Amino acid sequence: MNHFELFAIEPEYAVDLADLQVRYRKLQQAMHPDRFANASERDKLLAVQRTSQLNDAYHTLRDPLGRAEYILGLRGVDMQHEQKTLQDPEFLMAQMEWRERVEELNAGDFTAIDQAYSDLERETKVLQEQLEQQIAEADNDEAANSIRKLKFMHKLGRELEALEDA
Structure with a gap:
């Protein structure tokens, strides 16, 4: 049973997070x-395994990147263990510009940090x-590239948060 089947929802990128949370709590x-405290050891173990699967499914579907990767995984595209690099020269140039911008930010310059966040x-x-x-158009290769780009953007966001905390 895949994560979407577990929650009895359509395997789509757009997920109603409030509905997902309600379904999660019920399950x-x-x-x-x-x-299952009074059940057999086998049933207790199964309950723990099912709860673990439920928690994993919920956290995967709740996260947009995790959900996108999971959908691609259902389509046979495994991004979990890939070593493929992005071959988009325009985005690679944008990455370098972002890196330079973050390096030039001063920890106390909240205006510049806020602008970078925006x-x-x-x-x-x-x-x-x-x-x-x-994802809706089943353009798996381009979706995988977008996921790679978004991972960079999320990492950059964490770096901005760390700079702000400093």
Whole structure:
């Protein structure tokens, strides 16, 4: 049973997160290992395994990048262990520009950091919209490239957060 089947939802990129959470809580209550306290050891073990699968499925589907990778995985595209690099010269140039921009930011310059966050959010939103369209059109290669780009953007966001915390 795949993650979407577990929650009885359509295998689509656009997921109603509030509905997903409601379904998760219902399933969590039904599958919780405490409900099997008086069961056989085998049934207890199965309950723990099902709860683990449920938690993994919920966290995967709740995260847009995880969900996109999972959908591609269902289509036979395994991005979990890949070593493929992005071959988009325009995006590689943008990466270098972002790297330079982040390196030039000063920890105390909150205005510049906020502007970088805003720019990053805007570019990330465009990439997410492209990803959603690519998944809907089953353009798996381009969707995989968009996921690679979004991973970079998320990493950059964490770096901006660290700079802000400093």
